[in-house]
Amino acid sequence: MKMQDYINEAEEALLHTYNRYQVVFDKGEGVYLYDIEGKKYLDFVSGIAVFALGYQNKEYNYALKAQIDKLIHTSNYYYNVPAIEAAKKLKQISGMDRVFFTNSGAEAVEGAIKTARKYAYLKDGTTDHEIIAMNISFHGRTMGALSVTGNPHYREAFEPMIGNIRFADFNDFDSVLSNVNKKTCAILLETVQGEGGIHPVEEEFLKKVKALCEERDILLILDEIQCGMGRSGYMYAWQKFGIKPDIMTTAKALGCGVPVGAFMMTERIGQNSLKAGDHGTTYGGNPLACAAICKVIDLFEKEKVLDNVKEISVYLEKRLNELAGKYAALIETRRGMGLMQGLVFNEPVADIINMAMEKGLILINAGSNIIRFLPPLIIRKQHVDEMIGILEECLSARLEK
Ligand SMILES: *Cc1c(COP(=O)(O)O)cnc(C)c1O
Numbered sequence: 001m002k003m004q005d006y007i008n009e010a011e012e013a014l015l016h017t018y019n020r021y022q023v024v025f026d027k028g029e030g031v032y033l034y035d036i037e038g039k040k041y042l043d044f045v046s047g048i049a050v051f052a053l054g055y056q057n058k059e060y061n062y063a064l065k066a067q068i069d070k071l072i073h074t075s076n077y078y079y080n081v082p083a084i085e086a087a088k089k090l091k092q093i094s095g096m097d098r099v100f101f102t103n104s105g106a107e108a109v110e111g112a113i114k115t116a117r118k119y120a121y122l123k124d125g126t127t128d129h130e131i132i133a134m135n136i137s138f139h140g141r142t143m144g145a146l147s148v149t150g151n152p153h154y155r156e157a158f159e160p161m162i163g164n165i166r167f168a169d170f171n172d173f174d175s176v177l178s179n180v181n182k183k184t185c186a187i188l189l190e191t192v193q194g195e196g197g198i199h200p201v202e203e204e205f206l207k208k209v210k211a212l213c214e215e216r217d218i219l220l221i222l223d224e225i226q227c228g229m230g231r232s233g234y235m236y237a238w239q240k241f242g243i244k245p246d247i248m249t250t251a252k253a254l255g256c257g258v259p260v261g262a263f264m265m266t267e268r269i270g271q272n273s274l275k276a277g278d279h280g281t282t283y284g285g286n287p288l289a290c291a292a293i294c295k296v297i298d299l300f301e302k303e304k305v306l307d308n309v310k311e312i313s314v315y316l317e318k319r320l321n322e323l324a325g326k327y328a329a330l331i332e333t334r335r336g337m338g339l340m341q342g343l344v345f346n347e348p349v350a351d352i353i354n355m356a357m358e359k360g361l362i363l364i365n366a367g368s369n370i371i372r373f374l375p376p377l378i379i380r381k382q383h384v385d386e387m388i389g390i391l392e393e394c395l396s397a398r399l400e401k
Contacts (some may be wrong), residue, residue, distance in 0.1 A: 028055025098270035101285025105251035106140025120185035138195035198342030
């Protein structure tokens with residue numbers, strides 16, 4: 001069957017919740033994807049910050065195959081070795097103390113919210129606590145995660161949300177402070193806002209929020225689902241700032257393609273929140289998913305992924321800055337952290353992204369005017385050059401129109 005035939009069939013069977021790009025992918029290799037007609041694409045999206053190690057990593061694939069032949073699933077009512085190993089490794093890379101595995105990012109956010117509410121409930125016996133989340137944030141599509149997502153357009157049709165959520169402006173401490181009251185149990189933010197347009201947290205803001213949380217016994221929840229797992233140049237982006245959250249979420253690149261996430265907390269929160277019977281999941285942290293986590297974390301160390309991100313992101317920033325300078329008629333600014341970058345345009349970017357796709361480069365937007373760059377964390381300078389070359393062709397064609 002031809003690509004168009006598959007696309008037609010897809011539109012007859014799948015619920016149309018995405019306006020999909022007109023491509024059917026078949027396989028991946030390294031930092032490249034191939035569609036079913038054999039066309040090759042340089043991938044600067046990685047399945048939205050998922051495939052950090054690139055496609056077809058032999059060791060990763062082998063570890064998964066070996067686990068499939070051993071044990072894919074048991075219930076969380078029993079222990080399993082991959083989950084124990086994965087939790088130990090996650091503690092090491094994050095510096096957190098207690099881990100709960102989920103199947104997705106949104107579920108990790110749900111767990112973080114429940115943890116904060118339970119903590120506050122145990123503290124004062126009341127149930128009317130509030131959470132402060134940020135405007136233009138994104139935390140997922142389930143009802144709880146949606147309730148803390150600062151984009152009214154995503155929430156509107158699904159009201160009522162869970163109650164007692166207030167929204168403050170990201171990187172605006174006074175805005176946060178003005179929303180704090182006796183009922184506040186948690187402040188939730190992405191260390192680098194992703195879907196909202198690649199906004200890194202400002203150090204001063206984060207430190208002030210952290211101090212406020214300590215002073216008032218409010219829990220700081222950092223959502224690292226997109227910016228975590230090395231993308232920022234740190235295993236978790238908050239590690240750059242010398243502060244530590246009480247609760248954090250991780251997912252996306254955690255399993256590098258196997259659906260898995262986690263929420264984690266300090267020992268103090270672990271001892272004073274969710275207890276046996278308070279939370280659960282059938283699949284969360286099953287042996288297959290946890291075998292993936294173990295191998296991913298091992299490979300991050302073995303392949304020195306953080307060093308590569310630190311090195312290549314400097315180069316990517318430089319090349320993007322040059323592009324922004326050269327095409328100032330289209331591009332307002334670049335911003336980002338590590339290999340999570342955005343170019344802010346003064347017009348919608350859909351046409352440019354489609355043109356890049358035709359030329360064999362996969363990019364994605366964040367909002368209508370921002371192109372997001374989320375390449376696999378193993379990219380080399382030559383891939384940055386290849387990407388810039390194609391993008392530049394698109395931009396000059398755009399200007400000639
Ligand atoms: C993607 C994302 C989520 C939701 O994760 P899912 O796995 O899609 O449920 C939550 N928070 C952030 C910051 C994300 O980027």
